[in-house]
Amino acid sequence: MSQTTLGALPQSASTVRDWFDLxxxxxxxxxxxxxxxxxxxxxxxxxxxxxxIVILSIAIATGGAGAINMWFDRDIDAVMRRTASRPVPAxxxxxxxxxxxxxxxxxxxxxxxxxxxxxxxxxxxAFCIFYYVVIYTMWLKRSTPQNIVIGGAAGAFxxxxxxxxxxxxxxxxxxxxxxxxxxxxPPHFWSLxxxxxxDYGAAGVPMLPVVKGARHTRWQILIYTILLTAVSLTPVMxxxxxxxxxxxxALLDAGFLVLALRVLRDRQDATGTSLTGxxxxxxxxxxxxxxxxxxxxxVCVDRLL
Ligand code: HEM
Ligand SMILES: CC(C)=CCC/C(C)=C/CC/C(C)=C/COP(=O)(O)OP(=O)(O)O
Numbered sequence: 573m574s575q576t577t578l579g580a581l582p583q584s585a586s587t588v589r590d591w592f593d594l595x596x597x598x599x600x601x602x603x604x605x606x607x608x609x610x611x612x613x614x615x616x617x618x619x620x621x622x623x624x625i626v627i628l629s630i631a632i633a634t635g636g637a638g639a640i641n642m643w644f645d646r647d648i649d650a651v652m653r654r655t656a657s658r659p660v661p662a663x664x665x666x667x668x669x670x671x672x673x674x675x676x677x678x679x680x681x682x683x684x685x686x687x688x689x690x691x692x693x694x695x696x697x698a699f700c701i702f703y704y705v706v707i708y709t710m711w712l713k714r715s716t717p718q719n720i721v722i723g724g725a726a727g728a729f730x731x732x733x734x735x736x737x738x739x740x741x742x743x744x745x746x747x748x749x750x751x752x753x754x755x756x757x758p759p760h761f762w763s764l765x766x767x768x769x770x771d772y773g774a775a776g777v778p779m780l781p782v783v784k785g786a787r788h789t790r791w792q793i794l795i796y797t798i799l800l801t802a803v804s805l806t807p808v809m810x811x812x813x814x815x816x817x818x819x820x821x822a823l824l825d826a827g828f829l830v831l832a833l834r835v836l837r838d839r840q841d842a843t844g845t846s847l848t849g850x851x852x853x854x855x856x857x858x859x860x861x862x863x864x865x866x867x868x869x870x871v872c873v874d875r876l877l
Pocket of ligand 1: 727
């Protein structure tokens with residue numbers, strides 16, 4: 573179905589809920605959390621009001637970028653069961669309105685953080701929006717199975733934004749936090765894509781399991797989880813974090829490695845398709861969310877105590 577055809581769909585009335593859903597609020601919570609931790613652990617005093625504005629700006633940016641993503645992806649979202657009832661493909665919000673809403677929020681977020689803090693934070697946030705909308709959504713998502721590896725960097729910028737807002741600079745610790753989210757994204761998303769894979773195939777999105785198959789994806793999940801373990805322990809190795817983070821990271825990494833191994837060893841047919849209803853992949857996806865939240869929580873506790 574072409575985007576033009578969808579754009580011409582008759583519209584039914586939108587609700588406040590639709591405008592809220594355009595912001596991808598559930599994903600936003602964790603993105604904003606990582607940005608807030610970047611702000612909290614920075615070695616600078618931040619006025620609480622300014623801190624609240626920074627967190628709000630990251631939330632508005634994530635929401636704005638999400639709305640533009642939903643505008644652009646309305647053709648593929650209409651094909652996938654998971655996304656077909658979203659406000660734009662379901663015809664409750666006109667594509668042009670979703671685009672205008674996303675652009676307005678994106679501009680607002682950059683102005684807000686720039687006026688409240690500094691240009692380093694504003695430029696980093698603007699680049700983050702650009703990366704998610706243009707590099708990931710418009711370019712990589714539809715063109716390569718490495719889409720979420722390279723494009724996934726978009727979701728890794730918020731800790732740098734938070735730190736930059738507090739200090740006016742980009743430090744080594746937030747860069748390591750960026751790297752953690754970067755290496756976390758493939759096991760996070762590929763675990764999900766193992767059992768949501770058919771949808772992506774139908775929509776023509778070249779996600780890894782669609783292009784390379786489930787067996788290859790299982791190996792990639794394990795490889796990236798090992799890389800994630802190495803990266804998440806780097807702050808400990810170079811003395812940027814202390815024992816609280818060291819213990820938390822070691823335990824969380826051990827759990828993720830066990831689950832990634834279970835995904836690899838899941839009972840499967842010759843093509844790698846699960847015979848257990850993808851139970852291990854579902855567990856790994858859920859664990860990925862708890863992992864990132866707990867790891868960032870541990871950095872914060874470790875640095876502030
Ligand atoms: C390119 C990178 C990523 C892709 C393709 C991706 C994709 C997805 C998908 C498809 C879901 C399923 C739920 C839904 O329908 O929205 C999901 C859930 C989720 N993702 Fe990601 N994700 C990525 C990166 C991230 C990042 C960087 C974060 C946060 C730091 C994040 C946080 C979450 C959360 C919190 C959920 C659970 C939402 C819920 O409760 O439904 N994701 N992700
Ligand atoms: C601060 C800021 C601007 C952050 C933007 C980065 C961001 C929102 C990262 C989260 C990544 C994400 C939701 C990917 C899913 O996109 P998708 O299009 O593949 O997923 P979908 O199929 O559910 O739409």
